[in-house]
Amino acid sequence: MTSKERFIEIYNKHITREGADKLLEYLLSPASDFFTAPASSRFHCSYEGGLCDHSINVYECLDSYLKSDRVKQSFGFEYSDESIAIVSLLHDLCKVNIYKKGFRNVKDEKGVWQRVDTFEYDDKLPYGHGEKSVYIISGYMKLTREEAFAIRYHMGYSSTEDARNVSAAFEMFPLAFALSTADSEATYFIESKNKMI
Numbered sequence: 001m002t003s004k005e006r007f008i009e010i011y012n013k014h015i016t017r018e019g020a021d022k023l024l025e026y027l028l029s030p031a032s033d034f035f036t037a038p039a040s041s042r043f044h045c046s047y048e049g050g051l052c053d054h055s056i057n058v059y060e061c062l063d064s065y066l067k068s069d070r071v072k073q074s075f076g077f078e079y080s081d082e083s084i085a086i087v088s089l090l091h092d093l094c095k096v097n098i099y100k101k102g103f104r105n106v107k108d109e110k111g112v113w114q115r116v117d118t119f120e121y122d123d124k125l126p127y128g129h130g131e132k133s134v135y136i137i138s139g140y141m142k143l144t145r146e147e148a149f150a151i152r153y154h155m156g157y158s159s160t161e162d163a164r165n166v167s168a169a170f171e172m173f174p175l176a177f178a179l180s181t182a183d184s185e186a187t188y189f190i191e192s193k194n195k196m197i
Helices: 003-014 020-028 050-066 069-075 081-090 130-138 145-152 163-172 174-190
Strands: 099-107 113-121
Touching: 003 020, 003 050, 003 081, 050 069, 050 081, 050 174, 081 130, 081 145, 081 174, 130 145, 145 163, 145 174, 163 174
Parallel strands: none
Antiparallel strands: 099 113
């Protein structure tokens, strides 16, 4: 099964909210590069299709975390399969249509210049990161307040956001903390070029 097929399978199984079908139509349309876009220009999943792979990785990390006995018993977190799928699969919609193929020249180990394909960042809708994802999703379907805050603050303390806002969001909406944790796990441990596990 391809990553695209896996994403669609999870999406259709768990996300049934009004408007979800229209959002998926958009993601599959020529107006969106969701399934071919990288997740970053140079770091995690910086290859064609990386955004889809990253979204699935975050889904699997979040689903595993929230369904663990320890989290359920210690913290009492209870979230629907739909909320888990929405926040994880869609948290980075802000990255749709912002990476363009380019190249740069780098020296190889012998000091010879080589052309290397890259992705360049070119955001035509600079509305922020998490807030842009919330904005895009909200054009198709309603999010609960907790889902919106989870997506908005999924970058956690690694963003340029005031740390007091991040702390407040994590305290008020535990799903925001959980999504940030899952995003970090996927980015730094599953997708890192320098994996330690």
